[in-house]
Amino acid sequence: MLTESTITTMLPVTDSERAGHFYADSLGLKQTGKGEDGTLYFAAAGGAIGLRPMPAGAQSENTALSFEVGDLPAEVKTLEDRGVRFQDFELEGLKTVDHIAQVGNERAAWFSDSEGNVLCLHEVMG
Numbered sequence: 147m148l149t150e151s152t153i154t155t156m157l158p159v160t161d162s163e164r165a166g167h168f169y170a171d172s173l174g175l176k177q178t179g180k181g182e183d184g185t186l187y188f189a190a191a192g193g194a195i196g197l198r199p200m201p202a203g204a205q206s207e208n209t210a211l212s213f214e215v216g217d218l219p220a221e222v223k224t225l226e227d228r229g230v231r232f233q234d235f236e237l238e239g240l241k242t243v244d245h246i247a248q249v250g251n252e253r254a255a256w257f258s259d260s261e262g263n264v265l266c267l268h269e270v271m272g
Contacts, residue, residue, distance in 0.1 A: 153193035155211050158200035159261040162186055165197045168260035172228045197261075205262040212266035218246055218253050221267050225257070232257045 159165035166186045169175045175188040175195065186197040195211065215221045222232060222245050232245035233256045240247055245255045254268040 154187070154196050155193065156185075156196040156198050157210055157259070157261070157263050158204035159197045159259075159263075160200065160202045160204075161261065162197060162199050164260050169195065169197065172225065172230050172260075174228070206264065208264060209256065209266045210263045212254075212268050215267050215269055218255060218267055218269035219244070222246065222255050225267075230257050 157165075162184050166177060169186075169188050170177055175190065177186055178189045178194065179187040181187070181196075184199045188195045188197070190213070213221075226232065226245075232242075234242045234245060235247065235256075236242070240249070242255070246253050247255070249268075251271050252268050253271060254266055256264060256266050258264055
């Protein structure tokens with residue numbers, strides 16, 4: 147049964163209003179609801195994202211959510227035009243060029259949301 151379930155990824159946020167604006171205005175996602183506890187829900191093709199109010203420090207330093215896209219450079223440009231700032235890395239085994247890293251048969255780019263959650267865009271290269 148779970149293989150046919152819609153998945154909602156819950157992300158901790160300290161300021162629901164600020165986070166809601168980021169996901170709507172910067173990422174272009176549509177808000178679909180609001181829970182009694184203040185959780186904001188946004189639609190995504192493969193499921194949903196819930197922004198749950200939590201105390202500061204609940205955010206992960208690791209990738210919490212990754213969006214698979216068909217044209218990574220175009221998506222990076224679109225989000226940059228909306229004010230999203232991408233992270234750059236120059237580490238052994240991970241280097242970004244124009245914010246994009248080659249990781250096996252995928253390319254990826256990372257950024258943080260308004261609350262410090264690390265998000266990723268990735269493209270499978272075939």
